[in-house]
Amino acid sequence: MSALVWVGRSVFAIIWGAMLANIVWPFPGKGFPLFLILLFILVTLHLLQLLMFATVYREHIQWRRGDYWQIILFGVVGWLAIVQDQPHRQQRD
Template identity: 85%
Template sequence: MSALVWVGRLAFAVIWGAMLANIVWPFPGKGFPLFLILLFVLVALHLLQLLMFTTVYREHIQWRRGDFWQIFLFGVIGWLAIVQAQPGRKKQHD
């Protein structure tokens, strides 16, 4: 599962790169507004996921500061990485 998490992170890095490249170097034709709308949808969905995960699992998951950014940037893939890291985090604090 760890390899799939890294593949997902790489995929989201490419997606974020394309979205941000559209802002810096606007794509020709209808590409600019399309990618701008997709960027807003991506940000809105990842913020909604962050809100859901933090409110539902606040007591059950040991959170770190970077976890919030991980969910914002990678969505469900970031959540899987956080869940995967939990056994190691609990051992450090016990």
């Protein structure tokens, strides 16, 4: 599962790189508006996931400040990383 999380993070890093590259160096033709729409959808869905996960699981999971950013950047993959790290967090406390 740990390897799958890292693969997912790598894929999302490539996706974010393409989306941000479109803003800095606009893609020719219809690529620019398409990638802007995709960026808006990606940010909206990840914020919606953050809202859902934070409200439902706030009492059940130890949250850290970086966890919010993980979900915003990586979506479900970030959530899997947080859930996977919970046994380690409970041992540290």
